[in-house]
Amino acid sequence: MTPRASRRDRILSRIVQLAFVGGVLALWYLATARWGVSHLLLPNPVRVWDQLKDVLASGEFVPDLRITLTELAVAFAISSISGVTLGYLLSRSQFLIRVFEPLLAGIYSIPIILFLPLYVLFFGLGPASKIALGATISFFPVVLATVAGFGYVERIYVVAARSMGASGFQLFRWVLLPAALPVILTGLRMGFIVALLSILGSETIASLAGLGHRIVHLAEAMETARMFAYIAFAVAIAALLNFVVTLIEARGRR
Amino acid sequence: MTQSVPEAVASKAGAARRAPPRAGLMRVVRRHPAIARLAVIAALLLLWEIAARDWVDPMFLSPPSRVIGSLGAVFRTPGVPAALQITFFELAVAFVISVAIGLALGLLLGLSRFSRASFMPIVLLLYGTPQITILPLFILYFGIGAASKIAFGVSHGIFPIIVIIAAGVQNLKPILLTSARSMGASRWQLFRWVIFPHMIPSFFAGMRLGMTGVLLGVLLAELYVSTAGIGYFTTLFTQNFDPTRLLGLISLLAVMAIVLNEIVRRAEVHFGRWRAE
Numbered sequence: 001m002t003p004r005a006s007r008r009d010r011i012l013s014r015i016v017q018l019a020f021v022g023g024v025l026a027l028w029y030l031a032t033a034r035w036g037v038s039h040l041l042l043p044n045p046v047r048v049w050d051q052l053k054d055v056l057a058s059g060e061f062v063p064d065l066r067i068t069l070t071e072l073a074v075a076f077a078i079s080s081i082s083g084v085t086l087g088y089l090l091s092r093s094q095f096l097i098r099v100f101e102p103l104l105a106g107i108y109s110i111p112i113i114l115f116l117p118l119y120v121l122f123f124g125l126g127p128a129s130k131i132a133l134g135a136t137i138s139f140f141p142v143v144l145a146t147v148a149g150f151g152y153v154e155r156i157y158v159v160a161a162r163s164m165g166a167s168g169f170q171l172f173r174w175v176l177l178p179a180a181l182p183v184i185l186t187g188l189r190m191g192f193i194v195a196l197l198s199i200l201g202s203e204t205i206a207s208l209a210g211l212g213h214r215i216v217h218l219a220e221a222m223e224t225a226r227m228f229a230y231i232a233f234a235v236a237i238a239a240l241l242n243f244v245v246t247l248i249e250a251r252g253r254r
Numbered sequence: 255m256t257q258s259v260p261e262a263v264a265s266k267a268g269a270a271r272r273a274p275p276r277a278g279l280m281r282v283v284r285r286h287p288a289i290a291r292l293a294v295i296a297a298l299l300l301l302w303e304i305a306a307r308d309w310v311d312p313m314f315l316s317p318p319s320r321v322i323g324s325l326g327a328v329f330r331t332p333g334v335p336a337a338l339q340i341t342f343f344e345l346a347v348a349f350v351i352s353v354a355i356g357l358a359l360g361l362l363l364g365l366s367r368f369s370r371a372s373f374m375p376i377v378l379l380l381y382g383t384p385q386i387t388i389l390p391l392f393i394l395y396f397g398i399g400a401a402s403k404i405a406f407g408v409s410h411g412i413f414p415i416i417v418i419i420a421a422g423v424q425n426l427k428p429i430l431l432t433s434a435r436s437m438g439a440s441r442w443q444l445f446r447w448v449i450f451p452h453m454i455p456s457f458f459a460g461m462r463l464g465m466t467g468v469l470l471g472v473l474l475a476e477l478y479v480s481t482a483g484i485g486y487f488t489t490l491f492t493q494n495f496d497p498t499r500l501l502g503l504i505s506l507l508a509v510m511a512i513v514l515n516e517i518v519r520r521a522e523v524h525f526g527r528w529r530a531e
Contacts, residue, residue, distance in 0.1 A: 009368060016372035041394060098287035099294065109515050110508050111469045116477055117488040117500055121314055201386040205477045212387070219390030227390065234387045242382065 043225035052229035061211075061233060068199060068210040071127050075134030075195050080188055083139045087146025087184075097151045101144070108140035113201060120206050130202045130210070137198040138191035145187020149180030185249045192245050196238060211237070316498040321505065328502040333487070338506065340483045341476060344400050345514065348407030348468045353461060356412045360419025360460070365449075370420060377420075381413035385471075389478055403475040403483065410471030414463035422456020423449065458522035465518045469511050 025045060031037045032044040039047075055061050090096045116133055123129035153176055161175045203212025211234045218227035283289050299318050306317035316324075328334055363370045363377070389406060396402035426449060434448050476485030484507060491500035 009371065013368065013371040017375060020373070020376060095284060095287060095290075099290040103291055103294065106512075109466070110511050111466075111473050113470060113473055113477065114504055114507055114511070117492045118497075118504065121492050121495070121497060121500065197384050197386060200384055201474055204386055204389055205474070215387055216390055219394065224394075231387045231391075235383050238384045238387075239382070 040222055040224055043228055047225045048228040048232070051226045052232055055226070055229050055233060061214075061230070064209060064211050064214045065237065067127060068203065068212070071130045071134060071199050071210065072196055075131045075199060076138060076192055078131070078135040079138040079191055079195060080142055082135075083142030083187075083191065084146050084184065087143040088150055090143075091147045091150035094151075097147055101147055101151075104140060104144055104147075108144065112137045112140075113198065116202055116205060119202070125206055125208050127210075130199045130207065133202050134195040134199040138195035141190040141194060142184075142187045145190070146180070146184050149183035149187070150176060153179040182253045185252045189245045189249045193242060196241060200234065200238075312497075313495045314497055316501055320498055321501040324498045324502050325506070328499050328506065331487070331499065333482070334484075334503070337482060337484045337487055338510075340400060341403075341472065341507070342510065344403040344407065344472050344476075344483065345468060345510075347400075348404045348411060348472055349465060351404070351408050352411030352415055352464050352468055355408070356415025356460065356464060357419055357457070359412075360416045361423060363416065364420035364423030370424065374417075374420065377413060377416055381417060385409050386474060389475060392475065393479055398479050398481055400483070403472050403480075406475040407468040407471035410474075411464040411468035414467055415460040418456050418460035418463060419453065422453055422459075425456075426452050454525050455522070458518070458525050462515070462518045462522050465514055469514065473507075 028042070028045050032039060032042055090100050112133075115136070116129075119129040119133045119136075123132050157175050157179065158171065161171050166174065199210075200212045203210040204216055207213040211230065215227055215230050215234065218224075218230060283293075302315075303317045303319060306312070306315045306320075359377075363373055385406075392402045392406045392409070396405050430448055430452075431444065434444055439447070476483045477488065478485070480486040480489070484503065487503055488500060491497075491503065
């Protein structure tokens with residue numbers, strides 16, 4: 001394809017995308033304003049926008065956001081530290097890798113959200129059960145990535161470094177760590193995202209506070225416009241966090 | 255672990271071979287990690303048993319021996335077999351819908367460069383949003399019955415299928431298409447003999463990820479609100495502080511999830527084999 005044709009295609013694609021988003025918004029507006037869809041089911045986009053401005057201006061979101069982010073921070077701190085430590089220890093022996101890796105991968109393939117009722121039973125409805133669930137779910141991608149990162153370093157590099165007389169620490173600092181870091185960072189990013197999702201999820205299902213809880217609360221009060229505003233807010237926060245960790249991962253890879 | 259870092263790494267693949275001679279049992283275990291794995295599982299179960307018997311309030315934790323013993327009682331609880339059936343039905347329907355729509359959309363996106371450039375960013379954007387935040391909307395639109403669980407399951411299962419199928423079709427080598435065309439293949443023949451066989455591995459990879467998504471979506475919706483599915487009983491057992499039956503029910507569901515995952519994974523390995531050069 002000629003560069004000119006491909007540029008024309010790219011512009012056309014952008015137009016199609018804009019038309020798609022615009023079409024969805026227009027349909028949404030027409031459905032509520034003209035076609036009489038109940039505002040309990042689908043609030044008018046203009047009202048949602050007003051509610052969103054109100055939520056942001058009044059600072060009403062601050063306590064909920066703080067709780068959700070605190071839960072996320074604690075859960076991720078627990079899972080990343082324990083996951084990287086355990087992963088490193090396991091990766092030091094090929095035997096341990098072969099014993100534990102299938103075990104961890106097997107547990108990871110079960111939807112751990114199933115155990116949420118148990119966590120609620122153990123830790124109550126407060127933040128503790130969310131932290132525990134988030135830490136459990138995000139532990140697995142971190143530990144599996146750490147094992148994969150440290151456990152499968154090309155042997156030729158290790159042999160070469162040792163034959164040049166590298167000490168144990170030098171080997172770790174200059175060979176193992178650079179080789180493993182990209183894989184571990186990917187695992188940490190995935191762990192962070194699943195921790196965020198499982199915390200939002202457990203807040204939605206059973207909780208006393210937090211963003212997920214606020215959305216459910218508004219849904220039950222049938223305040224749909226404000227609920228849409230909070231959903232948009234939560235999605236924006238999630239997108240922002242996702243963007244930040246992706247950026248950190250990209251920087252760390254260099 | 256007394257090995258230093260370089261030794262441990264250098265002895266990687268040859269760990270079993272070069273291990274110093276030891277007692278027979280140790281050597282057998284070293285050769286067969288599966289034995290050690292079973293021992294780890296047994297140790298964990300034992301720890302759980304002891305913890306539940308001696309350390310933890312029986313209101314909260316039940317030993318595995320009692321949980322296994324109570325599986326019969328869980329099954330006899332009125333409504334539980336029906337609830338398991340409903341949940342299985344929701345999973346099956348959500349999976350079939352995800353695969354059917356995901357396959358169609360994935361092919362549409364994968365086979366046309368223009369539609370891929372236009373709509374792939376939108377699909378990826380939707381795939382990346384935390385759908386859990388809109389779970390209350392699904393209940394609002396589809397009610398608290400099976401329909402909302404199926405819809406939520408589809409919303410989790412469909413995107414990985416679209417993305418993987420589109421990527422799989424797209425990776426087709428142009429030379430294969432060109433040579434088939436130059437030998438006079440019709441459109442249908444092209445699809446049947448070139449595109450379709452190349453799609454199979456990505457199709458099954460998509461099915462596997464789709465199954466993971468569907469399981470997550472359906473179970474999330476079940477736990478959120480349920481009138482007859484398993485979510486109803488997990489809530490009931492939690493509120494009655496009945497950890498024995500709660501653990502029993504959860505283990506049954508975990509087995510269901512493992513079996514479903516395993517079926518799809520086996521299918522992927524089986525049908526993806528021809529490609530392994």
